[in-house]
Amino acid sequence: xxxxxxxxxxxxxxxxxxxxxxxxxxxxxxxxxxxxxxxxxxxxxxxxxxxxxxxxxxxxxxxxxxxxxxxxxxxxxxxxxxxxxxxxxxxxxxxxxxxxxxxxxxxxxxxxxxxxx
Numbered sequence: 001x002x003x004x005x006x007x008x009x010x011x012x013x014x015x016x017x018x019x020x021x022x023x024x025x026x027x028x029x030x031x032x033x034x035x036x037x038x039x040x041x042x043x044x045x046x047x048x049x050x051x052x053x054x055x056x057x058x059x060x061x062x063x064x065x066x067x068x069x070x071x072x073x074x075x076x077x078x079x080x081x082x083x084x085x086x087x088x089x090x091x092x093x094x095x096x097x098x099x100x101x102x103x104x105x106x107x108x109x110x111x112x113x114x115x116x117x
Contacts, residue, residue, distance in 0.1 A: 003044065003051040004068030008076055010037070017041070019052035071106040078107050 001009075007017055015028030015037075024045055026033065041048065051068075078086065092100035 002068045002072075003047055004072035005075070006040070006044070007048065007051070008072030012076060012079065017048065017052070019049050019056070022049075024049060024052075071109070074103055074107050 010017060010028065010032070013028070013032045015026065015032055018025040024041065026041060078089075081089070089100055089104065093104045
């Protein structure tokens with residue numbers, strides 16, 4: 001799982017992770033911040049910190065960091081759509097709407113450049 005996806009999953013579950021000083025600030029429900037999640041945060045601390053720093057300072061962001069962040073944010077938004085809205089987006093992608101196709105590709109973890117001709 002990418003850092004962006006991991007952080008997006010935590011955010012959906014009510015956990016806020018931020019970069020402060022040289023470390024991470026983690027706030028959230030105790031039932032979500034269980035031993036497994038805390039171990040993952042600890043093991044990926046440097047990677048998460050670099051990701052958060054890149055998001056703060058666009059000059060240091062790489063295309064993959066930006067794409068991962070965009071995809072994670074789109075997944076959050078998609079999860080908030082009704083089933084009818086999700087079906088409409090899929091239908092628009094199926095009928096060749098390039099924007100809808102790119103959005104779904106990012107949400108599904110596919111290369112967004114893979115748009116229909």
